[in-house]
Amino acid sequence: MVVRLAVNVVRFIVTFFVATVAVFALMRAIPGDPAQISLGVNASPELLAQTRREFGTDRPLIAQYFDWVSGLPQGHFGVSFVTRRDISDMIADRVQVSLILVILSMIVALLIAVPFGTLAAVRHRRTSGILISGISQLGVAIPGFLAGIMLVVVFAVGLGWLPANGWTPPGQDFGDFASRIVLPVVALASVQGAILTRYVRSAVLEVMSEDYLRTARAKGLGKLEALVRHGLRNASIPVLTVTSIQLAALIIGAVVVERVFVIPGLGSMLLDAVGNRDMLSVQSVVMVLVAITLIINLIVDTLYTVLDPRIRKQA
Amino acid sequence: MRRTKHYRLAAAVLLAAAMSLTACSAGSSGGSEAKSAGKTSLTVALTGPPTNLDFTRTAGAAIPQALMSNVYEGLVKIDQDGRIQPSLAESWTLSDDRKTYTFKLHPGVTFSNGEAFTADDVKFSLERVKTGWVSSLKTKMDVVDSIDVLSDSEVEVKLSRPSNAWLFDMGTPVGAMFDPSGVQDLANKPVGTGPFTVESWKPGEAIAMTARDKYWGQAPKVKTLTLRYFADATATTNALRSGDVDVVYNMQAPELLPTFESDKSFQILDGTSNGKVELTMNNKVAPFNDVRVRRAVMYAIDRKAVLDTAWSGHGTLVGAPVPPTDPYYEDLNGVYPHDPGKAKALLKEAGAENLKITFTVPTRPYATAVSQIVVSELADVGIDATIETAEFPAVWLDKVFTKHDYQMSVILAVESRDLLTAFNNPNYYIGYDNSKIKDLAQTADAADEAGYVEGMKKVVRTITDDAAVDVLFLFPNLIVAKADVTGLPKNSVTEALDLTAAGWK
């Protein structure tokens, strides 16, 4: 167990630093001079040179890389030369927004997917099961931003029940926060819920075919009862895997929904920073994303050992 | 075994809890401010957020749009008709040789940090343009020779040569007045003499301003002013409909207007701006180094159709790179009427039939809309234009503006009175050969008012005759607002969005 955790932590560190090199290299390949963008049209060569010096973009790449990387372990990303703000502070703000949105959405998605997916599996030959499968197929097929735009058109602009967009931190005004987060969460959760429903269904179907479950049923337990008492834990492993992958992908993937609902999340920050060629911010946001993804992997990997005794024995 | 399992579970739960806890103190986008504050506040929706708040070191119209007039003021200001009006200077005199301005300052003016505004601050601010500004705008102060403080309330500015443009520029950001003790962190904490101060700024989201108690002039109508920034026009009008914002300023999607036109609870202001949507042709490279090919393009494009299709007919056809609010404006729409036959003939004459060109289009809504119709019209006269998109601003600035690596492009030029910047400089990306206008322009700037206007008109006619650029239309300043909002500036004459008179009925 401890060994496994240690291995994972080493993996984490190595992967993280490989990623820093990749991200840094990619960022330097981007055309567009930050100094030029900051100065705009009609800048003289002297002004450009002066600004590059100020930004540090005239220094050797190796030096720029080490300046940046050496700050990472302490979570110090430096000051953006575009916004002239501390990048760590900005990311801290944005990451909270993204995490609230994404985690809430995944919870709602699971609340939809687990019961409906299980039902679809248990009744996979009946109308209700087929209906759920059909709806989930449709849900997966609709582009997320279209779902978001339609929600705005119907519930905000048309019916006027909810605000069309915007964000209020829950700590500031919880009621307002709640009214604003409903539509984006519904937009994200409906698509994610549809995806997860399909996974839950197939995972439960898989479990239902296992010998131990058939034994349990032979002992006189009902289908659902046997499943709940013996099967769900096993079915949860693939579902957990997919949830974790989706969770990580959604932190950036939510950018589309962030744009529709004007939510100041990490994805929007990334898009803006790329547009302004705010290299330091882009690098830092990407590394935060990498870190979050790796941490989620780490947590999930640990959860596996909790959920599956076979893995525990292995370690 | 069991025990370790529980530990692990507990750890996982704790982690999840910690995540949601930290999540609870997240940042705001100021979404709720409009609703709770009632009628003493105004929330304005804009697109294109500033990257920071320091226009002395960062280019772009977004920062002066938010801060000029509201937070910063100059000695003079430009009114809705493009005329120069007194502001921090009560009055001024001009010497007979037209080179020395003497400004009498308004008494009792203070900066938002409490410091008094005096002639020393004028000297400091104007000199700082030359020494402290990191911006291409600073060249506008090159003509200033010396600044002398005559008394606390009088200051004298000597120019190296007479200049009509300079006093106008004093009403734009380059003439903004700063306090020597207030310029440490302009990017985050602006200090000016205006009626508002910046309360908070969230990059990419919102700027919140509050009215000052001790403002020297007419107090603004509202106590708090919030500028909120959106990624696209649809989001702004959605926010207007659901009551989160009161005004959508400089709306970027006229297609959205029809749904507001019939609605009594909204008003639409269709004003003019300085923004010229220019179809630029690289005057220095083939095929557009041939004036006949450029003229052919002018005849090929049906500007009325472009305006109607791309911008739903909102905007003004001007025919030259001069808006009607400039003193030397004249209607030059008749110079190149839509005439595909003539265009084809010119192309034949130039030996440029079956032309293939690359059309570099910046990633902006107006550019995308305009380019598709332009390509179609060029095809009608035998010019095959291939669209190549260039991310704006980064790639467009690098490729088109700096490296001049383009044949045709389209851009919204927003700077006020930029005629000479763009055309009196052969090294500008348009590459216009300025030999014919160079002397005309210099004489005009040094002449008296009437001579200035006459001279500049000649410059404009020469540029138009040489088909240096095809000005497709003048960008409208579209405003959609709640019906009971008053005092909004209909026209956008300079970069500033002056909200000092905005309020409620």
Added chain:
Amino acid sequence: MSEPTAAESVPQFSLPGLEPGPEPAAVVARRGRRKVSATLIVGAAVVVLVVLAALVSFFWTPYDPVKAFPVDRLQGSSAAHLMGTDRYGRDVFSGILYGARITLMVGLISVGIALVIGTPLGILAGMRGGFTEEATMRGADILLAFPALLVAIMFGAVFGASTTTAMVAIGIGSIPGFARVARSGTLQVMSTEYVLAARASSQNSFRIARRHVLPNIAGMVVVQCSVTFALAVLAEAALSFLGLGTPPPVPSWGRMLQESQQFLGTFPMLAVWPGAAIAVAVLGFNLLGDGLRDKFDPKLNGER
């Protein structure tokens, strides 16, 4: 006791590809045998329809899909314009036909990239184990932290937004899925008796991969292709929405949808056509994937 005791050599937690697992054999078997799956038929039919639309667009579209006719702009459906016209007066039906071509191209190229890179890596990881496996799977982990959207945003900045950039980005983002499917399939095959026998008789690895592994995982990989195809179509639409997809004037469904956003209040049908086209195509490829999964999975006999 209630807990399962079967200890397999293949750890169950190996991440699957991003697709729901197969219908287990036992479940399917109970439904009766040898009936051609309706899912497969519907899926295949829709895919054929998209391919046909794309092919037709090479020879014929009612109008030039990029030619603007300002006079005819924003018309509803009529005999002249089956799906009406857009803000530039372009025929929407012609755009939808042409857009099928872009959709197919995006799907094929991005799936191709992921297939060609991801599958061999997965097989290699599955067969070699040890450091190779570790390195490959860590690489896949890094890639997981770079979803297609993130790669596309960064590539869009480096190379400019274009269909090619979008395809490559989606392709790269899909590599981990293929690598994982190939690896887990390979691990299963490697533990079978005939492979153990082949290894015992010291056949070389390449031969084992070709003779035993590849044929056995082909079905799973085909399924992954189909599912990834559907994801690619959605990803292109999302990228177009953000301005990182196919540039104008070439009509892609994603961009048509994005351009129609401002007309939702006035001309909603402009959004309905490309939206429906995307949804139908995605549905088609997903159904095809499900159908193929039932047919190909080694545990199954291919029926539903």
